[in-house]
Amino acid sequence: MNGAVAVLLPGLDGTGDLLEDFAARAPRGTECLVMRYPTDRMLGYEALTEFVLERLPAHRPLVLIAESFSGPIGARVAERLGDQVVALVFCNSFVTPPRSPLLRFLARTAVFRIRLPKRILAAIALDPLSTPELESAIEAAVRKVEPAVFAGRVRELLAVDDRPTLRRVHAPILYLRGTHDRLVPDQALLQITQTVPSVRVHRIHAPHALLQTASAEAWAAIGTFTAHRNARI
Numbered sequence: 001m002n003g004a005v006a007v008l009l010p011g012l013d014g015t016g017d018l019l020e021d022f023a024a025r026a027p028r029g030t031e032c033l034v035m036r037y038p039t040d041r042m043l044g045y046e047a048l049t050e051f052v053l054e055r056l057p058a059h060r061p062l063v064l065i066a067e068s069f070s071g072p073i074g075a076r077v078a079e080r081l082g083d084q085v086v087a088l089v090f091c092n093s094f095v096t097p098p099r100s101p102l103l104r105f106l107a108r109t110a111v112f113r114i115r116l117p118k119r120i121l122a123a124i125a126l127d128p129l130s131t132p133e134l135e136s137a138i139e140a141a142v143r144k145v146e147p148a149v150f151a152g153r154v155r156e157l158l159a160v161d162d163r164p165t166l167r168r169v170h171a172p173i174l175y176l177r178g179t180h181d182r183l184v185p186d187q188a189l190l191q192i193t194q195t196v197p198s199v200r201v202h203r204i205h206a207p208h209a210l211l212q213t214a215s216a217e218a219w220a221a222i223g224t225f226t227a228h229r230n231a232r233i
Contacts, residue, residue: 004061004086004226007077008034009052009070011209012153013141015039019067022211027219033057035070039145042152045160049076056081063226064171065089067211068184069153072162078169085171087226091218092181092208094188095162095195104158112147112154124182129206129213138209163195173199174225176218178206200225 006026008019014037023032035052037043043051052073056062062085066074071093078085118139122130125138166173173196177189193199202221206214 004031004063005057006030006032006063006065006222007052007056008032009064009066009074010035010037011068011070012150012157013039013138013145014069014149014153015141015144017141017144018137018209018212022215022218025215025219027223039149041146042149044152044156045072045076045162049073049080052077053080060084061086063087063089063222065091065211065222066093067091068093068208069157071095072157072160072165075162075165075169078171079165082170085169087174087222088169088171089174089176089222089225090192091176091210092178092184093175094157094184094191095160095166096188096191097158097160098184098188099158101158104155107151107154107158109148109151112150115143125209126207126213127182128180134209134212137212163191166192166195169196172225174222175199175201176210176221177201177203178208178210178214179203180206181208181210183208 010016010019016034016036019034023034026032064074064078064085071090072095074088075095078088118135121138122135126134175189204210204214204217211218
């Protein structure tokens, strides 16, 4: 990426574990930085934004790749850093609540103490491209996170509205959309494209866990997008 660092911002689990394979499959010469959010203490979007900013390399161009839950963090980091961010990539993500905000009242710690079987997790996040290895990886990542942290993150995402932030982002924006995403609806993408009409949308045959199930296609799309904007990966 002409010296740019690909910063990978994780989904709801926040562990970063599910992005390790994606980082390993990056084009040769691409430097990846996988963010890992705390699993034992709840940090809201603003605190997580500061968490990320404190861990970014100074004076290096950045390509932010924000998966699902991390969309608002990607937007806030891009807005704060200005021209240091050469591209912002959303992956099945959002900057407004992807589901009814009223559901936040059901996001309680007790609910997230109920551990879903990995087959159900796979049906939600991985099908139709699920594998036994990915099923086990998602189950392991979920089990690392305290239920109170999960509940708090869900309440955050059901109350967020970062459209004003997104309008202030200078970087070009790419949205990777999984055609079989069962978690984040098309309305979330529509909110983003209505806010910034110049957003480039690239659709990939993949579920919500797009970066895990279609990594080659994702990297190819990111590479093409950044190459056209002098931030080659």
